[in-house]
Amino acid sequence: MEPKVWREMGLNDEEYEKIKRLMAREPNFLEVGIFSVMWSEHCSYKTSKPILKKFPIEGPQVLQGPGEGAGIVDIGDDLAVVFKMESHNHPSAIEPYQGAATGVGGILRDVFSMGARPVAVLDALRFGPLEEGNNKLLLSGVVGGIGGYGNSIGIPTVGGDVYFHSSYSGNPLVNAMAVGILEHKHIAKAVATGVGNPVMVVGAKTGRDGIHGATFASVELTEESESKRSAVQVGDPFMEKLLMEACLELIQADIIVGIQDMGAAGLTCSSSEMADHGDSGIEMDLSLVPRRETGMTPYEIMLSESQERMLVVPKAGKEREVEEVFIRWGLEATVVGRVTDDGRLRLIEDGKIVADMPVKALTDEAPVYHRPTREPSYYQELKQVNLENVELKESAENVLLALLTNPTIANKEWVYRQYDHQVGTNTVVVPGGDAAVLRVRGTRKGIAMTTDCNSRFVYLDPYIGGALAVIEAAQNIVCVGAKPLAITDCLNFGNPEKPEIFWQFEQACAGISEACRILETPVTGGNVSLYNETPGRAIFPTPMIGMVGLLEDIGQVLGNQIGTEGEQIYIVGELEGEISGSEYLAVFENLEAGLLPELNLQAIKERLKFILKLNKPGLLQAAHDVTEGGLAVALAEMTAACGADISINSSSELKTLFGERLGRIIISVPKKHADAVESLAKADGIPLCYLGESKGINLRIKVNGRECLNIPLGKYRPLYEQTIRNIMDSENEE
Amino acid sequence: MKIGIVRFPGSNCEVDCLEAWRVIGQDPVMIWHQETSVKGLDLIVLPGGFSYGDYLRTGAIARFSPIMNDVIRFAKDGGLVWGICNGFQILTECGLLPGALLRNAGLHFVCSPQYLRVESNGTVFTNEYKQGQIIQIPVNHGEGNYTIDDEGLKSLQENNQIVFRYATSNGQVHRNGNPNGSRENIAGIVNKEGNILGMMPHPERVVEDIIGGVDGRGMFLSVLKHFERRGQRGA
Numbered sequence: 009m010e011p012k013v014w015r016e017m018g019l020n021d022e023e024y025e026k027i028k029r030l031m032a033r034e035p036n037f038l039e040v041g042i043f044s045v046m047w048s049e050h051c052s053y054k055t056s057k058p059i060l061k062k063f064p065i066e067g068p069q070v071l072q073g074p075g076e077g078a079g080i081v082d083i084g085d086d087l088a089v090v091f092k093m094e095s096h097n098h099p100s101a102i103e104p105y106q107g108a109a110t111g112v113g114g115i116l117r118d119v120f121s122m123g124a125r126p127v128a129v130l131d132a133l134r135f136g137p138l139e140e141g142n143n144k145l146l147l148s149g150v151v152g153g154i155g156g157y158g159n160s161i162g163i164p165t166v167g168g169d170v171y172f173h174s175s176y177s178g179n180p181l182v183n184a185m186a187v188g189i190l191e192h193k194h195i196a197k198a199v200a201t202g203v204g205n206p207v208m209v210v211g212a213k214t215g216r217d218g219i220h221g222a223t224f225a226s227v228e229l230t231e232e233s234e235s236k237r238s239a240v241q242v243g244d245p246f247m248e249k250l251l252m253e254a255c256l257e258l259i260q261a262d263i264i265v266g267i268q269d270m271g272a273a274g275l276t277c278s279s280s281e282m283a284d285h286g287d288s289g290i291e292m293d294l295s296l297v298p299r300r301e302t303g304m305t306p307y308e309i310m311l312s313e314s315q316e317r318m319l320v321v322p323k324a325g326k327e328r329e330v331e332e333v334f335i336r337w338g339l340e341a342t343v344v345g346r347v348t349d350d351g352r353l354r355l356i357e358d359g360k361i362v363a364d365m366p367v368k369a370l371t372d373e374a375p376v377y378h379r380p381t382r383e384p385s386y387y388q389e390l391k392q393v394n395l396e397n398v399e400l401k402e403s404a405e406n407v408l409l410a411l412l413t414n415p416t417i418a419n420k421e422w423v424y425r426q427y428d429h430q431v432g433t434n435t436v437v438v439p440g441g442d443a444a445v446l447r448v449r450g451t452r453k454g455i456a457m458t459t460d461c462n463s464r465f466v467y468l469d470p471y472i473g474g475a476l477a478v479i480e481a482a483q484n485i486v487c488v489g490a491k492p493l494a495i496t497d498c499l500n501f502g503n504p505e506k507p508e509i510f511w512q513f514e515q516a517c518a519g520i521s522e523a524c525r526i527l528e529t530p531v532t533g534g535n536v537s538l539y540n541e542t543p544g545r546a547i548f549p550t551p552m553i554g555m556v557g558l559l560e561d562i563g564q565v566l567g568n569q570i571g572t573e574g575e576q577i578y579i580v581g582e583l584e585g586e587i588s589g590s591e592y593l594a595v596f597e598n599l600e601a602g603l604l605p606e607l608n609l610q611a612i613k614e615r616l617k618f619i620l621k622l623n624k625p626g627l628l629q630a631a632h633d634v635t636e637g638g639l640a641v642a643l644a645e646m647t648a649a650c651g652a653d654i655s656i657n658s659s660s661e662l663k664t665l666f667g668e669r670l671g672r673i674i675i676s677v678p679k680k681h682a683d684a685v686e687s688l689a690k691a692d693g694i695p696l697c698y699l700g701e702s703k704g705i706n707l708r709i710k711v712n713g714r715e716c717l718n719i720p721l722g723k724y725r726p727l728y729e730q731t732i733r734n735i736m737d738s739e740n741e742e
Numbered sequence: 743m744k745i746g747i748v749r750f751p752g753s754n755c756e757v758d759c760l761e762a763w764r765v766i767g768q769d770p771v772m773i774w775h776q777e778t779s780v781k782g783l784d785l786i787v788l789p790g791g792f793s794y795g796d797y798l799r800t801g802a803i804a805r806f807s808p809i810m811n812d813v814i815r816f817a818k819d820g821g822l823v824w825g826i827c828n829g830f831q832i833l834t835e836c837g838l839l840p841g842a843l844l845r846n847a848g849l850h851f852v853c854s855p856q857y858l859r860v861e862s863n864g865t866v867f868t869n870e871y872k873q874g875q876i877i878q879i880p881v882n883h884g885e886g887n888y889t890i891d892d893e894g895l896k897s898l899q900e901n902n903q904i905v906f907r908y909a910t911s912n913g914q915v916h917r918n919g920n921p922n923g924s925r926e927n928i929a930g931i932v933n934k935e936g937n938i939l940g941m942m943p944h945p946e947r948v949v950e951d952i953i954g955g956v957d958g959r960g961m962f963l964s965v966l967k968h969f970e971r972r973g974q975r976g977a
Contacts, residue, residue: 155851159884160792162754246752246795253751338751426851428882430947430954431790433758438954447952449761562952 009034017044023375030369038307038355038363043370045273045311046280049538052374055504056536059517063531064524069493070532077118077198077269078186079532081494083558086192087448089455090124093132093185093498093554095537099241100182104149108182109157109243113315115186116163117269120252121318123196123259124188127432127446129158131168131184132459132498132552133423136177138415138735143172146180147423148736153243154184155426160245161252165427166435167444168459172415175463178542183498183535185554187457189448196259198268200282200290200321200347205265207279207290207345208327210334211251212316213300214275217241219311247316247339254337255318261333263326270317276310278319280353284371291354292345294362306355306362321347381514382507390468393601395587400662401596404640404709404716407666411591411637412644412724418731436565442487442632443555447562454559456490462636463548464600468589470512472604474519474551479612479670481555482527483633486616487673489566489623490557492527495520497534497553502546504538512549513538520551526609527616529555566623568632570646575629575702576682577652579639579674580615580689583697584658585667591636592666605669612671618694619673627681633673638666640709640717642674643699644724647707651721654700655710664711676702743969745770746783748813748829750804755790755826755946762946766962775807784969785822786813788829790882790944800843800885801831810836822866822965823938827883830930830940839933839940840898841890847923851884855954856921856943858929859909862902865932866968867939870960876913877957879943881921881929886942888924888931898931906930906941 014024017040027035027043035043049055065073071088072080078092096111112129119126131154136143147170158165168185200207258264266286268278275297283290294306300314320341322330327343334341348354353370355363366373400407411417424439436454437445443458460480466473482492497520502509524531534554540547559565570577587593588602622628634642643652658664677685679701689696707724709717745763749756749772756772763770770787773780780786793804804810810832817823817838825833833839846852857878860871871877890898898904906929910919915927922942930941945958 152850159851159853159882160752160754160795162791244795246792246797249752249754249792425854428851428853430853430880430882430944431754431758433761433947433950433953435954436952 009040013037014040014044017041018048019044023047026375030373031365036363038310039365041307041311042276042363045276046370047374050272051277053536054375055377055379055538056513057376058378059514062517063521065530067494067528067530070530072532074531074533077121079494079496080122080190080195081532081556083453083455085451087451088190088192089556090119090122090188090190091185091496091554091556092118092533093183093459093496093552094118094535095498095500096182096184097180097500097537097540100150101178101180104146105153105156106242108150108153110241110315111182111184112154112157113243113245113248114271115184116161116248116252117271117318119186119188120255121196121267121269122190123194124190125256126163126186126188127434128187128444128457129163129165129184130444130457130459130554131165133168133170134176134181134550135172136174137172140174140177143177144736150180150182151423151426157243157245159428161249162431164429164431164435166429166446167439167457170420170423173463173548175545175548179540179547181500181550183552185459185496187556194259196267197285198282199266199285200288201265201286202324202347203349205321205324205347206327206343207292207347208320208322208330208341209297209344210318210320210341211339212244212247212314213298214309214312214317215300215314216304216308216312217314219308219313241313241315243315250337250339251316251318254334254339257333258330261329263322263329265321265323267318267320270319272313274311274313275319280367280370282319282321283353283367289348289350289352289354289367290345291348291356293356295357296342296344298340298342306357310355379504379510380507381511383511384508390601391603395602398587398593398597404661404665405719407592407596408640408644408717408719409724409727410595411641412728413731414591414595415732415735417591417637417641419729420732421729422732422736436562437488442568443484445488445490445559445565452561454490454562454565456485456488456557456559457555458484459552459554460484461550461552463550464589465604466516466551467548468602469604470515470549471519472607474516475523475607475609476670477551477553478520478523478527478529480633480635481553482529482616483673485555485557486619487566487568487631487633489564490559491620492529492555492557494529494532495524495553495555496532497551498537499534500537500540500547500550500552502541509546516549516551523609526613564623566628567630568646569630569648570650570652570676570702571629573650573703574679575676576679577654577674577676577699577701579672579697579699580618581672581695582669583656584660584663585638585669587663587667590638590666590668615671615673615694618692622675622685622688627677627685628675629678630676631673636668638668640665644707644728646674646676647721648725650702651704651706651708652700653703653708656699657712661711661716665709743768743784743966744782745785745787746773746780747787747789748773748775748809750775750791750793750807752793752795753789753791755944759787759789759946762949762962765949766959766966768966773809775809778808778812780812780816785824785965786816788823788825788832790827790829793828793832801828801835804832805836814838817938820935820937824867825940826944826946827942830942831885833938833940838938839931840894841888843885844887844889845885846887852921853882854880854921856881857909857911857919858906858943859913859915861904861907864902865905865936865939867961867964868905870964870967876909878955879945879958880947881943883942886922886924888928890925895926901934903931903934904928905932905939906943
């Protein structure tokens with residue numbers, strides 16, 4: 009075989025030699041194709057595995073950690089939450105609508121293939137600045153695709169986050185998270201056991217779309233990427249809805265051994281992984297696979313990423329029952345092979361063996377690379393940038409208005425208005441809250457969920473930034489009154505073959521691990537997306553964190569809006585933030601630099617526990633964490649119904665109003681509970697600072713007795729709420 | 743009272759409708775789209791969703807489904823039919839209600855709380871509201887832009903068939919309160935006889951405070967009371 013063949017499929021020469029050794033012969037074209045996708049970064053995690061192994065994955069709440077379609081966490085009453093986040097970055101860069109839509113479809117299949125009914129979707133999105141290039145079109149297409157898929161299948165899109173930064177120009181991030189609810193007894197696994205048990209392909213027919221999608225996801229985006237548009241799949245939410253109902257019916261009928269989504273690398277990955285998990289083999293006759301195109305080769309059938317398909321191993325003799333379920337939903341279910349005990353993946357076409365390889369060679373034997381790391385030169389340089397002389401450039405009022413109309417901070421209603429966030433009638437906290445909250449029908453419980461990552465912090469200090477992404481997620485969960493349970497992650501980085509990038513990856517994961525250990529929120533799964541680069545530039549390292557939390561009593565759900573006049577407003581944590589890595593510094597000094605404040609995870613954990621302690625007996629009206637834009641922005645976000653009169657003493661107006669530092673939460677307390685809150689803080693040794701009270705229709709802030717800001721709600725709220733709409737509706741909208 | 747909710751394969755609000763009726767104390771049955779009879783039922787609900795994927799035109803295929811033949815017969819015999827969102831689209835497609843629902847002006851899908859003005863509380867579905875009452879019921883659709891020709895509009899007006907209009911928070915029926923470009927801000931209509939109602943907003947989403955309000959309850963209670971009164975009359 010010509011080296012060109014395997015190289016074009018993304019294998020290097022050493023990898024090809026290893027395949028030859030494992031096969032004890034020259035592989036044929038089909039076999040090389042199968043190895044190439046199974047050994048791609050997307051399927052094998054060959055680069056990231058040594059790092060991911062260090063994540064804390066255990067806890068009494070964890071029913072299923074990494075390795076299956078999705079993680080599972082116990083919420084009591086024999087119920088569990090199933091959740092996972094996954095990237096669809098490269099497809100979305102090329103074909104935003106379908107890329108994002110199939111991202112949603114894929115993550116939903118991961119959740120319902122575990123036996124859970126999906127109840128919510130969240131989307132963490134990152135784009136380049138809206139005024140640059142085609143970013144507006146990308147935002148428009150991605151949001152349309154997410155809505156188009158989620159709205160149709162009838163699962164509410166309840167949250168997520170959107171940031172804009174130039175490092176994402178040309179390489180947007182589209183990370184979709186799905187959350188489902190499951191009864192313990194219905195947990196399904198991706199496993200093929202029981203010699204002679206049939207192997208069935210169910211759902212949609214197989215076509216030529218998405219061939220080599222997994223490999224495509226594992227290289228940098230270049231100008232030629234456009235020509236790989238055929239590697240982007242096309243979604244059919246109606247088909248997925250049928251598939252979901254049929255699969256859930258199947259799992260509940262208890263007639264199957266195992267089930268797995270056909271996502272990346274389709275039939276190849278699902279069959280190898282199911283056999284791997286079952287320590288078995290699988291033999292399939294490819295001529296039996298239902299197709300929607302004629303003349304497909306075994307190679308195309310095995311590598312197709314046609315959507316809305318599953319691989320199912322029923323118990324022997326239950327094939328007919330499986331078929332009946334699918335026929336009722338208007339779908340096909342076809343026996344294409346059987347489980348064997350010889351540990352081989354054997355493929356047959358027209359009676360001839362066309363591929364025959366050891367399953368473990370595809371999975372366990374995939375190469376693992378311990379990539380070199382090197383601290384990038386920018387790291388020390390940016391830390392040492394002197395920010396002592398940075399001063400407020402304009403009036404506090406102008407700064408606040410500029411920050412509130414900065415698209416990263418501005419209200420995202422334009423986005424979530426296009427998502428059905430209420431279908432299912434369980435959504436208690438809709439988009440716009442700190443985290444989304446859904447009630448769990450038939451119980452008093454609620455589940456909270458969020459996605460977070462400030463990638464500027466990760467860029468400046470990957471270790472601290474990684475930890476802060478977890479902290480921010482936990483803050484958001486706590487601010488709706490829920491206890492953080494566990495995380496999923498979506499690790500978006502540049503090309504790991506560059507030591508500086510791999511250093512970012514290693515550091516960020518270490519920071520995430522440390523924060524998860526302290527907060528007792530283990531990692532239950534996730535996804536790695538590397539090679540997020542456009543010519544000459546990597547994205548800011550973006551380890552997106554998806555977290556779920558539990559409210560034992562949905563009646564304790566907490567909002568982020570100040571309600572009426574006379575509420576007492578406090579900040580839990582430090583009054584002052586830092587200028588380093590702040591939105592202020594980026595917007596007004598055009599500088600992304602500085603030393604991040606040292607991390608005290610234990611102290612932050614105590615504060616989060618304190619918020620929950622206050623909320624349980626109902627001492628709080630609202631809570632909201634202080635993040636991008638600092639205290640002034642957080643206060644502006646909390647004041648839609650009523651203004652606030654704030655008076656603080658501080659040595660720095662800039663650091664107090666616009667400085668950033670995680671681990672700080674603003675609380676609004678009904679007057680009658682103020683004493684109780686203050687004494688609890690004292691007793692627990694929690695830093696608590698009185699800011700002022702809710703009053704009137706202005707946000708008014710005095711620092712050291714001098715009024716530095718006094719703006720009517722009627723002025724800043726519309727600006728905050730309509731910024732993105734105005735940008736998106738202007739000129740070049742299609 | 744016996745309520746049936748038609749479940750098309752791509753319906754996605756059928757369970758929400760079921761749960762809403764349960765909040766009101768009723769226990770509807772689900773009717774699979776391949777069934778052929780709605781016999782014995784007092785009210786048919788056509789729920790929201792994407793009946794058959796709706797890739798062609800919303801509701802365009804649903805009208806040909808086996809169950810719809812009997813729903814049409816039932817409606818023509820005076821039976822109560824309540825179409826919500828996709829259900830409204832299906833009712834216009836099969837000609838049980840006049841007009842059509844086009845792509846939203848602005849072209850985006852819209853999911854949002856929405857104020858409505860009750861234009862007619864004289865229907866079976868709305869007699870629990872006050873005439874002109876402002877209620878808040880969310881909308882959630884990509885194709886809810888109601889259109890009808892001049893003659894049809896005149897007929898709707900003359901026969902008092904316009905039931906809900908989109909309004910602003912202070913109750914003005916004005917362009918600013920119109921989420922989708924509907925003609926005359928029309929959000930819901932009945933047929934001349936008043937037994938078939940189609941509406942784009944989702945009242946089943948607002949029957950409990952915990953999920954955002956109770957302004958939709960009035961519709962469920964109206965229908966229930968209608969049957970209770972009829973029962974007392976011994977009909």
